[in-house]
Amino acid sequence: MLSRLRAGLRRTRDSLLSGIGRILSGRADSEEVMIDQMEEFLLSADVGVSTSEKLAQKLRTHLREGGAGAGPDLLALMKKEILDVMKRPLAESAPGGRPHVTLVVGVNGSGKTTTVGKLAKYYADRGEKVLIACSDTFRAAAGEQLEVWAKRAGVDIVRQKSGADAASVAYDGAEAGLARAASVVLVDTAGRLHTKVNLMEELKKIRKVLARKIEGSPQEVLLVLDASTGQNALIQAREFGSCMGVTGIALTKLDGTAKGGVVVAIASELDIPVKFLGVGESLEDLVEFDPIEFADALLSEENSPSPLS
Amino acid sequence: MFDELTSRLETVFKKLRGYGKLTEQNMRDSLREVRRALLEADVNYKVAKDFVSRVEEEALGREVLKSLTPGQQVIGVVHEELIRLLGEKATGLKPSSKPPAVILIVGLQGSGKTTFTTKLAVHLRRKGAKPMVVAADLKRPAAIEQLKILADSVNVRALVPEKGESVLEAGPRAVAEASETGHDWVLFDTAGRMHVDEEMMSELSQLKELVSPHEILLVLDGMTGQDAVNVASAFEKTLDFDGAVLTKLDGDARGGAALSLRAVTGKPIKFVSVGEKLDALEVFHPDRMASRILGMGDIVSLVEKAGQAVDAERALEMERKLSEADFTLEDFLEQLKEVKKMGPIQDLVEMIPGFGKMKRAGLSLDENALVRVEAVINSMTPRERLNPTIIDGSRRKRIAKGSGSSVQEVNKVLKQFFHIQKLLRQMKRGRRKGLSFLPF
Ligand SMILES: Nc1nc2c(ncn2[C@@H]2O[C@H](COP(=O)(O)OP(=O)(O)O)[C@@H](O)[C@H]2O)c(=O)[nH]1
Ligand SMILES: [Mg+2]
Numbered sequence: 001m002l003s004r005l006r007a008g009l010r011r012t013r014d015s016l017l018s019g020i021g022r023i024l025s026g027r028a029d030s031e032e033v034m035i036d037q038m039e040e041f042l043l044s045a046d047v048g049v050s051t052s053e054k055l056a057q058k059l060r061t062h063l064r065e066g067g068a069g070a071g072p073d074l075l076a077l078m079k080k081e082i083l084d085v086m087k088r089p090l091a092e093s094a095p096g097g098r099p100h101v102t103l104v105v106g107v108n109g110s111g112k113t114t115t116v117g118k119l120a121k122y123y124a125d126r127g128e129k130v131l132i133a134c135s136d137t138f139r140a141a142a143g144e145q146l147e148v149w150a151k152r153a154g155v156d157i158v159r160q161k162s163g164a165d166a167a168s169v170a171y172d173g174a175e176a177g178l179a180r181a182a183s184v185v186l187v188d189t190a191g192r193l194h195t196k197v198n199l200m201e202e203l204k205k206i207r208k209v210l211a212r213k214i215e216g217s218p219q220e221v222l223l224v225l226d227a228s229t230g231q232n233a234l235i236q237a238r239e240f241g242s243c244m245g246v247t248g249i250a251l252t253k254l255d256g257t258a259k260g261g262v263v264v265a266i267a268s269e270l271d272i273p274v275k276f277l278g279v280g281e282s283l284e285d286l287v288e289f290d291p292i293e294f295a296d297a298l299l300s301e302e303n304s305p306s307p308l309s
Numbered sequence: 310m311f312d313e314l315t316s317r318l319e320t321v322f323k324k325l326r327g328y329g330k331l332t333e334q335n336m337r338d339s340l341r342e343v344r345r346a347l348l349e350a351d352v353n354y355k356v357a358k359d360f361v362s363r364v365e366e367e368a369l370g371r372e373v374l375k376s377l378t379p380g381q382q383v384i385g386v387v388h389e390e391l392i393r394l395l396g397e398k399a400t401g402l403k404p405s406s407k408p409p410a411v412i413l414i415v416g417l418q419g420s421g422k423t424t425f426t427t428k429l430a431v432h433l434r435r436k437g438a439k440p441m442v443v444a445a446d447l448k449r450p451a452a453i454e455q456l457k458i459l460a461d462s463v464n465v466r467a468l469v470p471e472k473g474e475s476v477l478e479a480g481p482r483a484v485a486e487a488s489e490t491g492h493d494w495v496l497f498d499t500a501g502r503m504h505v506d507e508e509m510m511s512e513l514s515q516l517k518e519l520v521s522p523h524e525i526l527l528v529l530d531g532m533t534g535q536d537a538v539n540v541a542s543a544f545e546k547t548l549d550f551d552g553a554v555l556t557k558l559d560g561d562a563r564g565g566a567a568l569s570l571r572a573v574t575g576k577p578i579k580f581v582s583v584g585e586k587l588d589a590l591e592v593f594h595p596d597r598m599a600s601r602i603l604g605m606g607d608i609v610s611l612v613e614k615a616g617q618a619v620d621a622e623r624a625l626e627m628e629r630k631l632s633e634a635d636f637t638l639e640d641f642l643e644q645l646k647e648v649k650k651m652g653p654i655q656d657l658v659e660m661i662p663g664f665g666k667m668k669r670a671g672l673s674l675d676e677n678a679l680v681r682v683e684a685v686i687n688s689m690t691p692r693e694r695l696n697p698t699i700i701d702g703s704r705r706k707r708i709a710k711g712s713g714s715s716v717q718e719v720n721k722v723l724k725q726f727f728h729i730q731k732l733l734r735q736m737k738r739g740r741r742k743g744l745s746f747l748p749f
Contacts, residue, residue: 044353253417
């Protein structure tokens with residue numbers, strides 16, 4: 001598991017290294033220049049202007065108070081700052097009835113269906129009895145796609161015809177979950193831009209239907225974010241959050257060069273924790289989020305890829 | 310689509326307009342704001358930096374001009390530079406000389422390739438061509454079915470690899486079949502792949518060798534952040550693609566990736582994809598996009614669309630009235646009629662300067678309400694339309710009767726009209742509070 005994360009994050013780190021390396025080799029540069037470079041480096045990782053400025057400002061304060069000095073010190077400080085932001089105690093899932101229902105939401109193509117497939121495997125491996133409901137009745141062949149994932153993960157799936165009412169599939173899913181004594185129900189939904197009012201309403205309806213059928217559900221609303229998304233991810237988190245009460249984020253496609261730094265901004269501004277990382281297209285390419293690993297990988301001083309991978 | 314960036318820049322320039330004289334210092338402050346806006350719009354940080362220093366150079370060099378205010382001068386330069394960065398003129402597909410012309414559609418996972426492939430087929434057919442699509446994504450579960458269903462829904466031939474057939478085998482077969490059946494465009498929907506996945510990238514180069522594409526189009530998610538430069542340059546290195554497509558621009562992403570892509574590859578952006586419907590495809594116009602970024606609204610687009618239903622002059626007149634707020638019920642009715650002729654209101658309204666903001670303020674459009682409003686206004690006398698303040702209680706009753714509605718309905722229409730009028734005046738003065746609704 002760990003090595004997968006590292007393999008996935010290695011590229012992230014490599015591409016970050018040129019930046020950090022630059023800062024560290026900061027020859028005779030003044031601290032101010034190094035902090036500017038650090039800020040630029042955060043910008044290049046999609047952390048965003050406000051959060052990057054905020055973090056840089058914290059470094060400055062430290063320096064003024066006579067804290068750190070050289071490059072490595074600055075780096076360690078920055079790591080600590082990022083960790084501070086990312087290391088929020090995971091919100092305890094609200095106690096609710098069983099099964100534990102996870103509703104998966106996000107914009108088009110972010111990786112929801114794939115993540116549902118991987119999550120099915122993740123929970124099944126932990127001895128849970130998993131059932132998937134396909135509430136994406138909109139996108140062409142969405143049901144077929146999810147069916148393949150259910151088969152791969154070896155779990156049950158509930159679906160209806162394309163074009164059916166999304167909430168009614170969710171209802172079926174909850175009902176089947178109860179009837180078959182599933183312990184985990186994963187509900188996949190159609191991708192939607194947070195700007196589409198009627199589609200956001202549909203999500204609320206799905207939520208309501210689930211809550212009616214299984215008290216306290218959905219216990220988890222997981223927002224799936226593509227790591228290559230820039231600052232719009234912050235708006236997505238805010239909008240899906242205010243509409244649905246997002247309880248966690250799955251950050252996908254970290255196997256590319258995208259750094260996914262926008263989750264730092266999301267954690268800082270919205271307090272929504274990252275829970276899972278997607279690092280590839282196979283069933284096992286899902287890892288639990290570990291803030292220390294993440295901050296380490298983001299700001300690693302190592303020049304060579306991690307020996308663990 | 311560039312709404313957010315636009316509003317940011319508007320703030321910046323409002324500030325600039327306030328300056329009596331443009332000093333080096335206050336210009337720098339403003340340019341710092343420009344840089345911030347670009348970064349928030351996801352323009353790559355290096356690109357943004359270059360952009361700002363170019364503008365600074367340009368603007369400082371031109372300081373002598375007396376006929377312009379300092380602010381106008383900077384706006385002019387920012388606008389010019391934005392256009393320059395986005396590409397000077399619109400480029401659609403290159404005309405093909407010998408059919409079938411093959412188009413490879415490539416990009417990362419989840420960027421919108423399959424939907425775009427189908428949209429492009431619809432677009433080409435609308436121009437009289439006979440396109441077919443090829444399902445070349447054997448990787449993602451049910452990707453083939455997805456393309457097949459979409460293509461079937463618009464009656465486009467979809468060629469699907471046979472069992473056991475690889476992409477590299479199906480490719481040439483598709484081209485051969487197209488020659489035989491007289492399809493003049495062959496669009497390949499390829500599997501999404503990471504630009505760092507060597508094996509998958511080399512599959513693309515091989516496919517390119519085999520089918521000699523007329524064009525390769527890189528599909529890029531319009532929400533892409535800083536990574537856009539890495540993706541674009543990797544695909545350029547491997548495939549030397551011909552142009553790019555930006556997708557999902559019907560959302561509120563600021564679309565700075567467009568600027569990044571242009572800056573690092575110099576490749577033109579050919580299309581923008583603006584919705585899940587299969588006709589939601591537009592040719593990319595750099596100049597319009599630049600205007601949009603600067604908050605001028607997409608007047609050119611408005612005129613062009615309106616041109617099919619109304620003539621351009623009237624659209625411009627409308628535009629002028631909208632912005633000058635000498636806007637009467639007569640204009641309002643006129644506008645409703647034209648809007649109805651022009652098709653989906655949502656699309657259209659978005660192109661009018663300032664309306665992006667109203668939408669953000671929670672405005673929603675209901676086409677049925679439009680019909681009711683029209684009936685009410687139709688029952689007014691011309692004098693009443695020109696000067697609605699004269700409409701008293703008895704007039705309201707008469708109008709209600711004449712339009713088959715109620716006095717409340719008439720009250721509502723009038724209230725909304727006054728509201729808009731006020732709003733337009735406010736917009737003119739630059740205040741934008743209290744934008745709660747429009748009647749349609
Ligand atoms: N490389 C990579 N691709 C992914 C990852 N997660 C999803 N994808 C791919 O992204 C594309 C869209 O995924 P999908 O699950 O259909 O997205 P949805 O539209 O949100 O359901 C597919 O091609 C997936 O294989 C990931 O972690 N890494
Ligand atoms: Mg899906």
